[in-house]
Amino acid sequence: MNDDFATAMRRAVRSTRALNLAEATRVIQDALAGRPASDARTSTNPDITPPPPVQRSTPFPVDPDAEIIQPLAKPEAEEPAERIGDAATSRRVRKSLGETVRILREGRLASGVFGLLHGAGLPGTAKQVPEPILPDGAQFLARSFTCPAGSRSYRLYIPASAPDRPRGLVVMLHGCKQDPEDFAAGTGMNAVAETHGLVIAYPSQSGASNASSCWNWFRPADQMRDEGEPSIIAGITMEIMSEFGLDRDRVFVAGLSAGGAMAAVMAETYPDLYSAAGIHSGVAYGSANDVVSAFSAMRGDGGLASGPKRLANRQWLRTIVFQGSADRTVHPFNADRIVAAATPTGVGWAVRKESGRSAGGRTYARTIVADTAGRPAVEYWLVYGAGHAWSGGHSAGSYTDPNGPDASSQMVRFFLDGLE
Incomplete structure (x- = not known):
């Protein structure tokens, strides 16, 4: 794995934690495209603190219909729910950096993490709903x-x-x-x-x-x-x-x-x-x-x-x-x-x-x-x-x-x- 790519991914994660999504987006896009990081926009020190968050930054730009998991196989779709207790099985939480990079290359981070953390991967935006008509007295x-x-x-x-x-x-x-x-x-x-x-x-x-x-x-x-x-x-x-x-x-x-x-x-x-x-x-x-x-x-x-x-x-x-x-x-x-x-x-x-x-x-x-x-x-x-x-x-x-x-x-x- 390219050291520059790994460094870029670490920088993107830090920017995301700081809610600087615009910076995280740019870093990931540059890394996936193989473009070198610009000195004006990034630091050669991978441990530098990311820039302060930008409020109301644009969510990660991905196809809103992109899927991150395969739906259940059709034969199983008509079966009853799984038995209670299976979910207690312990699994690893943290991915290795190599696995994280592979996921990023496949584009699944964009539709996955940002989907539930920052709203991408969901179909559209909140509807502008007029004030509801209320029953008398409500x-x-x-x-x-x-x-x-x-x-x-x-x-x-x-x-x-x-x-x-x-x-x-x-x-x-x-x-x-x-x-x-x-x-x-x-x-x-x-x-x-x-x-x-x-x-x-x-x-x-x-x-x-x-x-x-x-x-x-x-x-x-x-x-x-x-x-x-x-x-x-x-x-x-x-x-x-x-x-x-x-x-x-x-x-x-x-x-x-x-x-x-x-x-x-x-x-x-x-x-x-x-x-x-x-x-x-x-x-x-x-x-x-x-x-x-x-x-x-x-x-x-x-x-x-x-x-x-x-x-x-x-x-x-x-x-x-x-x-x-x-x-x-x-x-x-x-x-x-x-x-x-x-x-x-x-x-x-x-x-x-x-x-x-x-x-x-x-x-x-x-x-x-x-x-x-x-x-x-x-x-x-x-x-x-x-x-x-x-x-x-x-x-x-x-x-x-x-x-x-x-x-x-x-x-x-x-x-x-x-x-x-």
């Missing part, structure tokens, strides 16, 4: 929250069906290139909330914190309690809980893609705050601690990265998982790992499997882990033929699959199971 408020870790804006839906004493709260974390309005329109969660008397919070990731508005689920500082983005999201949650007098049993967190990965972080770091989590096309907690390990995890090659450790005496959160079998951004193996981590240890847990077909024609396998009373602790919906999109979503928003089973309704049904 509100869709614009708010902001500030704590020592930073500030974030958020939208709050207050249903007309329960404006003063809602039945519960769902915190919804959007994916890359999305915003609260787009995510609300695509998931249809406000309508579901109106039916069940729930308030819904949609925290907004800022472009200053991530160039494509992705939650930074892969950074160690954003995988820890009382620090970074988890502390901001938790602060928003507690603010709303206090306002409406809600306790933990009625508070839930859910997300898609990078938002799904961050929902897994919230479930792990704040198990005393949420009683259940919904993770759609996400990645398990602790899967990554930098760009390379994030890429490995997304492709389905990774085990647990070295980074924040799981809490020794953590509470188990009830968890519902949705995953498309043909997802070319996040490999379905990640859903297996999430399910394995969420399944309580010990005896007395029964596993049941079902299959069905949605009204839109998608077939699915549903795996349920329930206690002796029959109450589900974990549900896993593997939707055959679905890609990286919210199952059963609406075309008014981005990254949706209207043909799949309704993930919003199923998550809320799961969240409220057993409540009065």
